[in-house]
Amino acid sequence: TSTSPTTSRGEDGRPVCKKRRVGSECRRTVCSKPTTRRGPKDVSNRGTKRKAQSDLEAPRKRQKTESVTVPHNVFSFPELRPSSTAKPQHVLVPLSRGELIVEGVAIKHIAKDLVKYQPVVINGELHCAPLEMVLMAMTAGDSVGENAVISPLAWTDLDDEILLIMERPEKCMNLFEYDNGQIDEGLAKEFMRQLVEAAIQIHKAGVFHRDLKLENILIQFSDARLIPRVRIIDFGCGCFVTPGYRSYAGTHCFRPPEFNHRGTYEAGPTTVWQLGCILLELLSENADLFTKGMQHCENFLTQTIKKLKVSEDCKKFLKSCLLVNPDQRITQEQMLCHPWFRSSVLPEAQP
Numbered sequence: 385t386s387t388s389p390t391t392s393r394g395e396d397g398r399p400v401c402k403k404r405r406v407g408s409e410c411r412r413t414v415c416s417k418p419t420t421r422r423g424p425k426d427v428s429n430r431g432t433k434r435k436a437q438s439d440l441e442a443p444r445k446r447q448k449t450e451s452v453t454v455p456h457n458v459f460s461f462p463e464l465r466p467s468s469t470a471k472p473q474h475v476l477v478p479l480s481r482g483e484l485i486v487e488g489v490a491i492k493h494i495a496k497d498l499v500k501y502q503p504v505v506i507n508g509e510l511h512c513a514p515l516e517m518v519l520m521a522m523t524a525g526d527s528v529g530e531n532a533v534i535s536p537l538a539w540t541d542l543d544d545e546i547l548l549i550m551e552r553p554e555k556c557m558n559l560f561e562y563d564n565g566q567i568d569e570g571l572a573k574e575f576m577r578q579l580v581e582a583a584i585q586i587h588k589a590g591v592f593h594r595d596l597k598l599e600n601i602l603i604q605f606s607d608a609r610l611i612p613r614v615r616i617i618d619f620g621c622g623c624f625v626t627p628g629y630r631s632y633a634g635t636h637c638f639r640p641p642e643f644n645h646r647g648t649y650e651a652g653p654t655t656v657w658q659l660g661c662i663l664l665e666l667l668s669e670n671a672d673l674f675t676k677g678m679q680h681c682e683n684f685l686t687q688t689i690k691k692l693k694v695s696e697d698c699k700k701f702l703k704s705c706l707l708v709n710p711d712q713r714i715t716q717e718q719m720l721c722h723p724w725f726r727s728s729v730l731p732e733a734q735p
Contacts, residue, residue, distance in 0.1 A: 436595045436621045436635050475521050475536050476504055476513040489537060490552040492516075494620075499546050514539055514546055519619040522589045529553070532582035534602070534617050553615055555605040559666075560598035569694045571611070572666045573724065575603070578614035579662065580719045583655050586616075587625060587716060592651040595621040595634040596658040598665060625651045634658075641680035642710045653710035656719065660705025667692050667702075682708045697724040 500515040517536050525531040528551050535551040559575070567575075579601070586593060593600075595618060602615040621633040628648050632639050640657040643649045665673060668688060679685070689702045701724040704714040714722070 436618075436633065475538060476506060476511055476517055488552060490534070490550045492548040492550065494546045494548065496541075496545055514548060516619045516622065517548055519591045519622045519624075520550070523586045523591050531585065532578060532614055532616050533586065534615055550617075553602060553604045556602045556615065558599050559601040559603055559662075562603050566669065567666050569667065569698055572663060573698070573727075574611045575601075575614055575666070576659070576663050577720075577725055579616075579659060580716060582614065582616055583659060584716050584720065587652065587655065590625050591619070591622060592625045593619060593622050593655070594651075595638075596655065596662065597635055597638055598662060601662070637674040637679065640710065641708045644680060645708075650710065652716060653713050656705050656713050656716060657710075659716075659719070660702055664688070664702055664706065667694055667698070680708060695724070695727060697722075697727045700724070 494514070494516075501512050502515040502518045503510055503512050504518055505511075517539050520533060520536040523531065524533040524535040528535040528537070534553070536548065537551060538549045540547050540549070579596075583593075583596070593616070596616075600616065600618045602617055604613040604615050606613065623629075623633070628650060630648050632643055632649070638658050638661050640649045640654045642653070661674065661679070664685075670688065673679070673688065685706050685708075686703070689699050689706075692699060692702075701719070701722050704722070705719065707713045
């Protein structure tokens with residue numbers, strides 16, 4: 385496919401740059417084969433959507449309800465608003481085909497043999513729901529569109545696939561497409577502030593997204609907001625927060641360096657690493673930054689950050705997020721208190 389810069393305008397009249405335009409198939413995120421420890425040379429090509437990889441524990445078939453322990457924090461979930469479906473029903477209780485409403489929503493199709501299920505207790509009754517729906521229900525809040533996480537609405541079981549029905553925000557695009565994935569420091573800071581706040585709330589809910597990247601972040605425009613709103617999608621590689629993971633799920637080129645060095649990684653430091661990768665991608669003019677296998681080389685990262693045309697506070701922020709040693713890496717809470725967020729760099733005027 386072509387990689388030459390072209391510009392069109394969306395329905396809201398905003399310019400959409402398509403310099404990174406690629407075939408639709410390669411931009412589709414999937415969780416497929418398990419990832420074991422690999423050398424830095426095994427990377428995907430830039431210009432295509434980075435594919436997520438599943439972990440070793442991902443079940444290939446429906447699990448028996450009695451074989452899985454229900455986590456202590458999966459006992460209370462937001463209720464569906466009456467207007468969301470034909471009748472009031474809990475978001476994790478499957479709909480019948482007759483109850484299915486498909487207008488004004490986003491629908492994710494998943495082959496049945498790829499669905500991971502999680503037993504949950506709802507109003508004293510045990511149900512088995514897709515894990516991805518459970519994770520979104522734990523993090524999205526009680527009202528549709530309330531939080532940064534896209535709200536789950538319902539799910540249904542068809543003959544050969546599962547449909548996840550979710551909120552579909554109006555006037556939005558993913559961050560990979562927004563201004564060709566490269567923006568000024570002021571706007572990047574406002575997006576990052578929202579992302580860090582969302583990441584903290586997701587972690588507090590006991591959820592580990594595991595696949596934070598430009599493609600899984602929506603930018604939602606609104607006449608009522610000067611700065612577009614950040615929304616987080618795709619919990620297909622997500623899981624509950626537990627100590628130490630020994631198999632990797634997520635996009636290969638954004639795996640944390642400790643997985644290569646130690647064979648294990650933690651939810652908090654990995655989330656910080658991925659947030660740092662997002663910010664570096666937004667600010668760097670190097671389109672192949674994360675496809676050359678050098679993203680785990682501390683000297684390479686230091687030199688890349690040094691060349692950025694941004695403030696010193698921003699460079700310090702990036703360095704603290706992308707330290708190869710996870711024990712020295714800044715925490716999510718420390719990110720939010722960093723001097724960079726208190727600096728006076730303002731977003732440039734948007735077209």
